Every structure is written in C-alpha cells, then in structure tokens.
Amino acid sequence: MNISESQASSELTSAPKTDKPKARKNSETRGRLLRRALGSGLLTVVVIALALIWSVPTFGLFVSSFRPASLITTTGWWSGLIPPWNFTLQNYIDVLQAQGLGQAFVNSLIISIPGTFLPMIIAAFGAYAFAWMKFPGRDFFFMGIVALLVIPTQIALVPVLKLFTDIGLTGEYAAVWLAHTAFGLPFAVFLLRNFFAALPSDLMESAHIDGASHWRIFWSIIIPLSVPSLASLGIFQFMWVWNDLLTSLIFLGGNPQRAPMTLSIANLVDSYGSNYPVLTAAAFLSMALPLVVFFALQRYFVRGILAGSVKG
Amino acid sequence: MAQVRFDHVYKTFNKVEVVHDISIDVKDKEFLVLVGPSGCGKSTCLRMIAGLEEPTEGEIYIGDRVVNGVDPKDRDIAMVFQNYALYPHMTVFDNMAFGLKLRHFPKDQIKKRVEEAAEILGLQPFLKRKPKELSGGQRQRVALGRAIVREAQVFLMDEPLSNLDAKLRVATRAEIIKLHQRIQTTMVYVTHDQVEAMTMGDRIAVLNGGVIQQLGAPQELYDHPANIFVAGFIGSPAMNFIPGAKVGTVDGRTSVILEGIGKVEVPQIYEERARAAADRNLTFGIRPVHLEDVNLVSANSNHGDIRSAIDASVDVVENLGNELQVYLTTGGKNIVATLDPRAHVTAGNKIRLFVDSDQIHLFDTDTGEAIF
Numbered sequence: 001m002n003i004s005e006s007q008a009s010s011e012l013t014s015a016p017k018t019d020k021p022k023a024r025k026n027s028e029t030r031g032r033l034l035r036r037a038l039g040s041g042l043l044t045v046v047v048i049a050l051a052l053i054w055s056v057p058t059f060g061l062f063v064s065s066f067r068p069a070s071l072i073t074t075t076g077w078w079s080g081l082i083p084p085w086n087f088t089l090q091n092y093i094d095v096l097q098a099q100g101l102g103q104a105f106v107n108s109l110i111i112s113i114p115g116t117f118l119p120m121i122i123a124a125f126g127a128y129a130f131a132w133m134k135f136p137g138r139d140f141f142f143m144g145i146v147a148l149l150v151i152p153t154q155i156a157l158v159p160v161l162k163l164f165t166d167i168g169l170t171g172e173y174a175a176v177w178l179a180h181t182a183f184g185l186p187f188a189v190f191l192l193r194n195f196f197a198a199l200p201s202d203l204m205e206s207a208h209i210d211g212a213s214h215w216r217i218f219w220s221i222i223i224p225l226s227v228p229s230l231a232s233l234g235i236f237q238f239m240w241v242w243n244d245l246l247t248s249l250i251f252l253g254g255n256p257q258r259a260p261m262t263l264s265i266a267n268l269v270d271s272y273g274s275n276y277p278v279l280t281a282a283a284f285l286s287m288a289l290p291l292v293v294f295f296a297l298q299r300y301f302v303r304g305i306l307a308g309s310v311k312g
Numbered sequence: 313m314a315q316v317r318f319d320h321v322y323k324t325f326n327k328v329e330v331v332h333d334i335s336i337d338v339k340d341k342e343f344l345v346l347v348g349p350s351g352c353g354k355s356t357c358l359r360m361i362a363g364l365e366e367p368t369e370g371e372i373y374i375g376d377r378v379v380n381g382v383d384p385k386d387r388d389i390a391m392v393f394q395n396y397a398l399y400p401h402m403t404v405f406d407n408m409a410f411g412l413k414l415r416h417f418p419k420d421q422i423k424k425r426v427e428e429a430a431e432i433l434g435l436q437p438f439l440k441r442k443p444k445e446l447s448g449g450q451r452q453r454v455a456l457g458r459a460i461v462r463e464a465q466v467f468l469m470d471e472p473l474s475n476l477d478a479k480l481r482v483a484t485r486a487e488i489i490k491l492h493q494r495i496q497t498t499m500v501y502v503t504h505d506q507v508e509a510m511t512m513g514d515r516i517a518v519l520n521g522g523v524i525q526q527l528g529a530p531q532e533l534y535d536h537p538a539n540i541f542v543a544g545f546i547g548s549p550a551m552n553f554i555p556g557a558k559v560g561t562v563d564g565r566t567s568v569i570l571e572g573i574g575k576v577e578v579p580q581i582y583e584e585r586a587r588a589a590a591d592r593n594l595t596f597g598i599r600p601v602h603l604e605d606v607n608l609v610s611a612n613s614n615h616g617d618i619r620s621a622i623d624a625s626v627d628v629v630e631n632l633g634n635e636l637q638v639y640l641t642t643g644g645k646n647i648v649a650t651l652d653p654r655a656h657v658t659a660g661n662k663i664r665l666f667v668d669s670d671q672i673h674l675f676d677t678d679t680g681e682a683i684f
Contacts, residue, residue, distance in 0.1 A: 205384075205391075207410070210458075210462075220410075225400065
C-alpha cells in the first residue's frame with residue numbers, strides 16, 4: 001500500500017516536468033522564434049567580427065615578421081599579402097643568432113617552469129588545508145590570504161630586493177622563482193581552495209573511513225578530481241610568469257646571461273632605436289609558447305569530471 | 313563480537329543541542345534502525361559511531377572499547393553514504409579495493425574479496441566501469457560492495473535508499489536485508505522512512521528532537537507506542553487522534569467517551585489505568601485499519617451488539633481494490649479509515665464505524681505519554 005502510494009506520488013511529481021516544455025512551445029509565437037533565431041545569428045556575427053578585429057594586429061605582426069626589412073619600413077603589412085610575395089625567414093635568423101634571443105628563450109623556460117609549478121604545488125597543499133583540515137584560525141588566515149590579492153607587487157619590490165641582496169640571491173634564477181611563487185600564491189590558493197571546498201564532503205569522509213590519511217586523500221582523490229582547476233591555474237600562472245618584465249628586471253639585476261625573452265625584447269628597442277623588423281619576429285616568438293601551452297591544456301577544461309560520484 | 317553502545321551521549325553544535333542523553337545498546341549482529349524526521353539527530357548519531365563527529369559528552373563503545381577520539385579508520389567500521397560517495401575517477405574495482413589497498417592487503421586477496429563482493433551484489437560485469445557509467449541502483453550496490461569487502465565489524469548506512477526511485481528502493485531494501493542475513497554483521501541504519509524502519513529493523517529507535525522516543529522491536533512500536541509522536545510516526549496511514557476524550561462508565565463498563573462522536577469500551581486489562589487517568593486531558597488514538605463499517609461487523613455476528621462505535625461523515629473515498637481509504641470528519645477532526653471494499657460508503661453520507669476496542673490507545677494530551 002505504501003509502495004503504491006509513493007509510486008503514485010513520484011508519478012505526480014514527474015508529470016508536470018514533461019508537460020512544461022510542450023506548454024511553452026505552444027505559447028511561443030512564430031514571430032518570437034524568428035526574432036530569437038535572428039538574435040542569436042546577429043550575436044554570432046558580432047562575436048566573430050570582434051574576434052577578427054581583435055586579432056588584426058597580431059596577424060599583422062605575424063605577416064610582417066616574414067617580410068624583408070626594407071619592405072617593412074616602406075609599405076604596410078597588408079601589401080605583403082598581395083603577390084608577388086617576398087617572404088623571408090631572415091628576421092627569425094637574425095633574432096635567434098645575432099641578437100641572442102635563442103638563449104633568452106631558454107632563460108624564459110628556466111624561469112617559467114619552476115615559476116609555474118612551485119606556486120601550484122604549494123597552493124594546492126595550502127588550499128587543501130584551508131578546505132578540508134580543521135585548525136584554529138583557519139578562516140582568519142584564509143581571509144588574510146584573500147586580502148593579499150589587493151596588494152600590488154610593486155609595494156613589495158624594494159624590501160624583497162634588499163632581502164635578496166643581503167642573502168646573495170639577486171641575479172640568480174632562484175630569486176625570480178621565489179618572487180613569482182610568492183606573488184602568485186594568494187590567487188592560486190584562493191582559486192584552488194574554492195574548487196577543493198566544492199568537492200563533495202562525502203568523498204573525503206568515505207576515504208577517511210577507508211583508512212586514507214590527509215596526504216593520501218590529497219594525492220589519490222583531490223588532485224585527480226581537480227585537473228580542470230589545476231590546468232586553468234597552470235595557464236594563468238604560466239602566462240603571468242612568461243609575460244612578466246618587472247620581476248625579472250628587478251631581481252635579475254640586468255644580468256644579460258639570465259635575461260628572459262621579455263627583457264631581451266625590451267633591450268632590442270633600447271639599443272637599436274626601434275629595430276622594427278627584428279622586433280616583429282622576436283615578439284612573435286615570445287607569443288608562440290603561451291599559445292602552445294594554452295591549446296595543450298585547453299582539453300582539460302572539461303566539465304562533468306565529477307559525474308557519477310554523487311547524485312545531484 | 314561487535315556491539316555498539318551509546319552511554320549517555322550528548323552532542324552540541326554551536327550551542328545547539330542536537331543529541332540529548334542517548335543511551336542505546338546495539339547487540340552483536342543486530343540490525344538497528346534509527347528513524348525520525350529530518351533534524352532529529354539520527355545522522356549525527358551515526359556519524360558519531362563512524363568518528364566523523366565527536367560526542368560533546370558521554371561515551372561510545374564499539375565492542376568493549378571506548379572509541380571517543382579514535383580515528384575513523386581505526387574503528388573497524390564501514391559506512392554507506394546517501395550520495396554513494398564513490399570515487400569518480402576510479403573504476404568499480406578500484407573503488408571497492410581502495411580501502412584494502414590502504415590497509416596493505418596482498419594483491420591476490422584484494423582481488424578475491426572484491427570478486428566475492430561483486431558476485432554477492434551482481435556487479436561482475438561492471439568491475440571495469442567508472443561510476444558515471446552506472447545507473448543509480450548499480451552505484452548504490454558499488455557503495456555497498458565497498459563496505460562489504462572491508463569485512464568490518466559494524467556497518468553504518470546513512471539513508472542509502474533515499475536517492476533511488478520507488479521501485480528500486482523496494483528491491484534494494486530486500487537486497488540489504490538478504491545481505492545482512494548473509495554477512496551477519498552489526499548494522500546501524502538511518503532513515504526517515506518508517507516503512508524502511510519497520511521492514512528492515514530487528515529493533516527500531518525512534519528519535520525526535522535529539523531524544524530517543526522509544527526503542528523496541530517493530531511490532532512493539534506499532535502495538536504499544538510510548539507516546540503520541542511514536543504513535544503518529546510509525547504506521548501508514550498514520551494513527552487518528554481525537555482530543556478531548558473522557559473516561560467514564562457506560563452500562564457498567566469503563567469506556568472512553570468522545571463527546572458527540574461516540575464511545576469505546578476500554579479493554580479489561582487497561583480499565584484501572586484508564587480510571588486513574590480520568591482527571592487528565594486525554595487524547596484517544598485509533599489506527600485506520602482498526603475501524604470498520606458497522607454493518608459488515610454485525611454481519612459477521614461475532615461481536616453481537618456493537619458497544620464501541622463512532623459516527624463520522626464521509627469526505628472522500630479512495631478505492632485501492634483490496635481496501636477503501638476513507639477520509640472522514642468527526643467532531644471537527646479529520647480522520648482516516650481503512651475499510652473493507654464491501655463497506656457502503658459514499659462521499660457526503662454519514663457512517664457509523666465500529667472501533668476494535670482491543671486496539672485503542674489513550675494518551676495524556678499535555679505530556680504526550682501513552683496511558684495504554
């Protein structure tokens with residue numbers, strides 16, 4: 001009797017669900033549908049147009065970087081698209097050989113890779129503690145870290161530089177790694193903590209009962225389930241470090257042997273007035289890697305990685 | 313041997329007391345159901361056994377050991393969660409094996425145990441799948457399997473059926489009962505559904521407001537509810553309550569007199585208790601199944617003259633085939649009666665209902681306590 005009752009009630013509750021879309025469809029007039037189709041079509045056109053306009057300068061840079069220096073200075077980049085084509089790799093050869101940007105590219109990698117992974121790992125540990133461990137003052141400290149987001153990097157430059165000079169770190173890669181880690185942590189902890197905290201608590205409790213320690217839960221459950229947030233954080237942090245000029249300029253102390261791309265490109269402008277042809281190739285080289293990183297990690301931005309763990 | 317014992321346990325969250333002085337003795341291999349409305353503290357009790365919450369006061373024993381302050385993983389318990397709590401990135405096999413791997417079981421033994429559990433639960437075809445490729449019922453079986461492989465001393469289940477649809481719920485209910493008979497482990501099961509409680513429990517603890525209202529076998533709770541709350545909570549449709557009852561003597565027999573509604577004779581064994589309570593505010597209670605159309609009872613002739621009956625007017629009649637669910641009004645109160653389909657009832661008419669006087673209940677209106 002009770003079974004039939006609950007079945008009846010479940011039918012009752014499910015019935016309106018199926019009725020709703022039908023009713024909506026009927027009430028919707030043809031004119032409204034047409035307007036909606038037009039609206040979404042128009043939106044698509046606008047978005048595509050904006051994206052095209054937005055990428056024109058980059059495209060221009062790309063085209064210019066393959067044109068001979070003499071033509072770059074005399075005609076606009078668009079005339080390069082008209083036959084006869086005069087494309088050349090000379091700018092790239094100049095940049096990599098004569099200007100020593102090859103070394104700068106390697107330097108950028110040496111700075112960016114630890115500068116990305118160090119804050120990610122530390123932030124992940126911190127975020128786990130803030131999300132899933134109980135300790136006194138937890139919320140207070142987390143608020144403190146969030147508050148640090150509003151403090152501009154520039155305020156800390158002088159004291160940190162003094163400290164690094166005192167302990168002999170200035171001019172070393174480690175100085176830049178540490179600086180990027182410290183400056184990147186507040187945002188990284190904030191992002192990861194919010195993601196970790198949104199994971200269902202049943203999972204952690206179940207793992208505790210299964211016998212897992214915090215360490216084990218972190219590596220076996222939190223990290224595999226957080227790939228999307230880790231990937232987005234990785235992209236953010238990598239872009240930030242790769243494109244950074246200020247931190248390297250201050251903490252590497254003008255050591256050209258260790259200068260990253262950003263610093264070397266800036267120096268190109270200084271020493272040659274503006275060596276426009278070489279600059280185009282250099283700029284494009286510095287953009288290439290972030291693009292690769294973005295497209296490589298893009299596939300991790302998949303939703304529904306939690307599907308099937310809990311019903312909801 | 314794994315009995316679970318609560319010894320005067322209290323639990324307070326932010327100064328709000330959610331569990332008040334609970335003492336329960338769950339016997340070894342017993343299936344105990346904690347049932348009550350939401351917020352009654354039943355899940356908190358379960359989580360305190362698991363070690364996910366610590367009691368504010370009092371002691372919890374598993375076996376002979378006080379487990380206050382003992383880590384969940386060292387309590388030798390297994391828990392099934394309402395939301396399954398499967399690890400989404402692991403296969404069914406890995407989900408079940410996780411707890412064993414952490415306890416450093418040898419690989420061949422892990423495989424053996426997981427396969428045994430999979431066989432019991434019919435999960436062999438799914439061992440290589442991820443949770444998201446399973447249906448709700450299959451996921452819940454994986455959650456059960458994860459608990460089984462541990463061979464823990466105590467099984468804890470937190471509303472494991474509430475996310476399943478009605479049909480599956482009934483089927484899984486039977487599966488859990490079978491499972492308990494097979495693995496013979498102490499089980500503590502939390503639910504808000506009194507049907508689950510009645511059908512599954514060896515004993516039931518009814519909780520309300522963090523206090524145990526009654527602890528006993530299902531039939532005991534049904535036949536002899538300790539107070540109005542238990543009487544109204546156990547049984548479906550719920551017991552009818554008619555306040556304003558008086559105890560008096562009619563035709564030389566002690567009776568419950570319901571002004572303007574009718575009268576019911578008190579069974580002999582309760583006469584003394586009824587008379588002793590005569591000067592209190594009383595509420596009369598009768599279950600819908602213990603009411604019947606007077607004409608059908610007379611026809612049976614067993615009861616001779618009808619000495620216990622109430623009058624009511626019929627509001628709605630629902631015919632379920634095997635019985636009639638009749639909604640009535642009597643003395644300004646709505647009541648329900650479950651009648652034989654042969655009963656002559658039509659909406660809008662008056663009816664005289666025979667009351668099975670052996671099955672009546674009397675409560676103190678002010679305290680809620682049962683007089684009998």
